[in-house]
Amino acid sequence: MVLDKVNSPRDLKTLSEEELLTLAQELRSEIIRVCGQNGGHLASSLGAVELIVALHRVFDSPKDRLLFDVGHQAYAHKILTGRKDVFHTIRQEGGISGFTKVSESPHDAITAGHASTSLANALGMAIARDALREDYQIVSVIGDGALTGGMALAALNVIGEQRRKLLIILNDNEMSISENVGALNRYFKEFQIKKWVQDTQKWGRDVLEHISPRLFNLVDRAKEAAKLMLHQENPFYAWGVRYVGPVDGHDLKGLIHLFQELKELDGPTILHVVTQKGKGYSVAEADPIYWHGPPGFNPEKPEKVSKGYSWSAAFGDAVTELAYQEPRLFVITPAMREGSGLVRYSQTHPTRYLDTGICEDVAATAAAGMALRGLKPVLAIYSTFMQRAYDQIIHDIAIENLDVIFAVDRAGIVGGDGATHNGVFDIAYLRTIPNVQIAAPKDALELRAMLKKALERGGPVAIRYPRDNVEKAPEGAWPEIEWGRWEVLKEGSTAYILSFGKTLRYALEAAGENPEIGVINARFIKPLDREMLERLALEGYKLVTAEDHQRMGGFGSAVLEALSELGLKPDIRVLGLPDRFFDHGSIARMHKEAGIDAEAILKALAEMGVVSKPPALDSKR
Structure with missing residues (x-):
């Protein structure tokens, strides 16, 4: 195999053109094989193989800086840059990241995971290179979906004004995860x-x-x-950026020739390459949305695998039904229709659906505009992506107490996608904002109740739920819920575990049949059920809080603040994620490592004397 000869990018310089073509096919086979084992970002990485081979043939990584926006298309880059022998560990516990990561390899120019960051990074690198009088190339690979992000467009504006030497490769496959939307996407389709x-x-x-x-x-x-x-008709010309293309992104020989010519040009240049997502694997070519990030599969007989009924699907079903009852309801997503469970909604209520592309800030402020004029917008957004709309939530929504619901998906540790995608900061950054309320349902039925009540009550409300499966709620079921009230799931005589969302199962597991230990579904994080909390403290119960969120600033912090204000000092332990980032791996293992699982709860109860002794703990704890 040609791939056996390649242990670093330098080895590509010695290969013949025919060997490079063979290498591209071998890279595809390896990506398909490993994604079959581990799952992962398959279609996007298959579409960028020739592009990455050509880049490493012409440029000199790591001296030359190759930036991959988002990073989920860079699997071939990882294989070619000394990680061939560990590529089978991608996205696995203790293995390599599914995205580019500076601390993992000197060949990874940036740590990525969110879209639209590479151009600003490239600009900063170009300024540093010129200020320090150094000599190296800077190449940014950005998809046409990521280019719609406001940060990318703002960076492009400064790049055109600065006119520093760098190469921007626009990888145009008409896809991000969902189909791309917007005026730029339409331009790319029509441009000749x-x-x-x-x-x-x-x-x-x-x-x-x-x-x-x-x-x-x-x-x-x-x-x-x-x-x-x-x-x-070329928008890049107005930005002051040289434009070349579009060209065939799978013409390896042509790309090598172009890169050799373009690296000699001064100033910023955009090379527009057209690629096919899923290239070389027929099922991924036919359905790049499913095969964007599939679970494990048999490469010889690839079949779609049911992932079960997810929280995202539960939200999608609920909001689709609710839209028939509330004609003012309007759903917004920043490029995550499939991931947020909104395919059915977008088909049944197309005139009350907006996809803003990868523009979370636009999605939030558009929701504000809708609310100001009488609509009831629901913004479906991943917790990790909502971070990008923080100012808009404060400035455009919360100050005027507008009727906007945030359906906060992927709340908590998410597993294989790692630190850039863990949704473990939203409680801390939302609960400090006046007017914002935060709720977390225990099941799909409670999610329905919260959505309906939030629409009736008004004001900004965040309803957070994890990346997990959930039992489907009966269609048409809309139970009532008392807003701001917690729910006692199990009575206890000595102690209560206050929990919600994904850690609620750990609380119930820890309590078991022990009559001394009670469990409370603390489903409202803001406002807290201060009446119940005060009663528990005054009656002398020992308390443990457990959450799949940063301990600092989270639910437990809110409970401590409330108790302090009430002048109460019960025996309490606060369990949450420690002050560090968590990498990719098993969610259960990371919960154990963080000390928020059933074993950790029992240990806390043992320290308070509720149970006789702590259970045997993992030696790594």
């Missing part, structure tokens, strides 16, 4: 190749100016006029 007058060669300009400055000025003005005419 056009020739225009390139900059005159420096020697030609010098000669012409020396012979006749007047003639030089006349020709230069004519050239600029021609450019304006030929570029009038």
